[in-house]
Amino acid sequence: MFEAVLLTVITAATPLLIAAIGELVVERSGVLNLGVEGMMIMGAVVGFAVANQTGSGTLGVLAAIVAGMGMALIFGFLVLSLVTNQVATGLALTILGLGVSGMIGEAYIGVPGLRLPELYIPVLSELPLIGPVFFQQDAVVYLGFALVALVAFVLFRTRTGLILRAVGDNHGSAHALGYSVIKVRYLAVLFGGGCAGLAGAYMSLAYTPQWVENMTAGRGWIALALVVFASWLPFRVIAGAYLFGAVTVLTFHAQAQGIGVPSQLLSSLPYIATIAVLVLISANRRLTLVNTPACLGKPFVPDR
Amino acid sequence: MVGGMKPLAENEKKSGDTAQTDRRASGDVLLDGKSLTKRFGEILANDRVDLRINKGEIHALLGENGAGKSTLVKMFYGALEPDAGEIIWQGKPVQIDNPAAARALGIGMVFQHFSLFEALTVVENIALALPEPGNMKALAKRIESISSEYGLPLNPQDIVADLPVGIRQRIEIVRCLLQEPALIIMDEPTSVLTPQEADRLFKTLERLASEGCAVLYISHRLEEVKRICHHATILRHGKVVGECDPSKETPSSLANMMVGSEVIGVSHSGKAPELGPARLRVADLSAPARNPFATTLNDLNLAVHAGEVVAIAGVAGNGQGELFDALSGEVRVTPEMIYIDGQACGAKSINWRRQQNAAFVPEERLGHGAVPGMTLTNNIVLTRHGTNDGLVSAGFVSEGQSGELEQKVKTHFDVRMSHDNPEARSLSGGNLQKFVVGRELDRKPGVLVVNQPTWGVDAGAAALIRQSLIDLARSGSAVLVISQDLDEIFEIADRIAVISRGFLSEAEAASGMTRERVGLLMAGSAERSQGNDRKAV
Incomplete structure (x- = not known):
């Protein structure tokens, strides 16, 4: 029972983790992309379709990443090149993604899906508890952790990360020092899109290997909240994602156990938890201020 | 381009022989801007601006706000592209x-407004x-050594937001120094410094110049230009109107060149005014910092009487904004911390205070002083x-009345606008x-608190505003001016x-104050004594 819960927590947390770490990079560059949900659902439908057509989960995942990046490119072009309002554009991107994915996915409703293969290491994978939890996951779970470590390393240990943080903190100064604010932000937005696409593919190829319209069910929004929850620090995203993953899973189990709580209340728990945590986090003003990208959501127009 | 020679000819005439005999370093031209x-x-x-900077020269670039100084240096620094010229x-x-x-x-x-990243x-x-910073640890060492060598000690690991x-x-x-530059451009470098810090900066600049590095120095503080600069170019309305050796000029002759006409000084009765009762009183005002980058107010005490102008000097970011917010009512404090005309009002609303005939002019005019x-x-x-x-009557806005007032402020304070009654953002800063100062002065407030009254205003208008503040005080109002400009104070x-x-030092008669004393107080010499007082109580 415990093992089963733990395993489902991991699968529930992984898409949140991946989408959030991508959005964290986007926000660190000073762009607020509220279209995570839209990019994720596009990743989910494209990943499912391509895997279904080719029979290859890997191709499906790659296609999902490209789809997420494609959506991000639309967002980037509008927000960075045409300097549209970031909030409105992000919301529009989500609505677009939900609509287009429904259209693409129509043919795939009820079609049996393809599950990503799980890792198998002789001996290790057969250990009780540790085996299934640590050595029997699919590649995307490991990739998620690798991404967090990579983002943390790049952000705080490399010049690339320094430039990215600088652009997010003060785009005027970064421009005055000769950095291309727009270019850095395009790259960050594309990275975020790729991650959201990957997270979407995980939904339709591992979490529930099938296509259901609107199957991301608000996970993109939780990923956005997670970035704030983590106060823009990568490793905290893991803690946040697993906390939210656990809450999601517990609601299922509580329902299965027939605990006398209305299911609507239980399924609203992750969102209530998000709000509670946001309130708690914002109490620590100093930490939030130092890590919050000061230019978040502000449009940049070079005066040349 | 036919008229291209005209301003040049004017320059020759105006600069006259002083340009030939100044103490410019010998003819080694470093940068030559031609007809920009x-x-x-x-x-x-x-x-068509011409500007020539020699090696090892401290070259002043003078001009009023909007004269084109920033535009010119931005072209040298590659932040703007010239339309013509080379x-x-x-x-x-x-x-x-x-x-x-x-x-x-x-x-x-x-830069004037620092181009630093606060979170880093x-x-x-x-x-x-x-371009190639190399290893961060090695760079930190280099920063430590070069900063102490030039008398500007720094701790490389500090976060800028805390400094x-x-x-x-x-x-x-x-x-700049780490890049071993041949030319350093400084935009209003002393506007944020205490006089002592400024002295230290001047020593650094003189040392740099002696090592052959040129400095292009933008400032509106003519005393310091006269003191440290070897040569000056003066801009007005985007054109070069003269060059000179500032050491041979007086601050007022430099000001006249900048403005293009005689600057009328502010007339002051000289002797202390007859004081009425305290109309604005601050008693043991304390307020915690609202965020990590704000300042805590510690037991501030001050009384402003009818008939006088009291000024609060200080370097930016030492609690001026917090004090202003407490006085205006944007932040509420304990009632007994602030009195307006004898009424405890620390917890009253902004409107209540305005109804007591108090008026407030915040520092940030766009977004705070005006929508x-x-x-x-x-x-x-x-x-x-x-x-x-x-x-406003019965909830309806009277366009006629407010329009009349707008016309009155516009005429009296010479507010220039492209068309009648424009949006606030379309006005230039000055x-x-x-407009914002004039709007409040028009009410003839009994208590006026104004933060940075002439920030970014040209010399002529600044004199007008300052005179109005003095006149208001002499008519029986209490005027509190918060300013970073010692000349103004x-x-x-x-x-x-x-x-x-x-911490706020005790207000002392201006006639007994010197710049040096104000400078020491700015650097915090009053803090300790106040802290002791508090312990003794």
């Missing part, structure tokens, strides 16, 4: 496409400006709706400041107090 022109829409920001660097024509190219040539810049450490900030402005400027200077997207008449209504001046204040890290 830059246009923004309708405005010709730079009109830049000759060490004998070769160059095109400076971006700041990185400028730095590669050896041109560094220290000192060493990270500096690394960002270097006061004086230290932030050091970071910018050290950042950018609203017309001037609507902006007048916004500050008067609570005081029942007949602008004009908007005149000595010009208008009857008594001076100094704020430093949230």
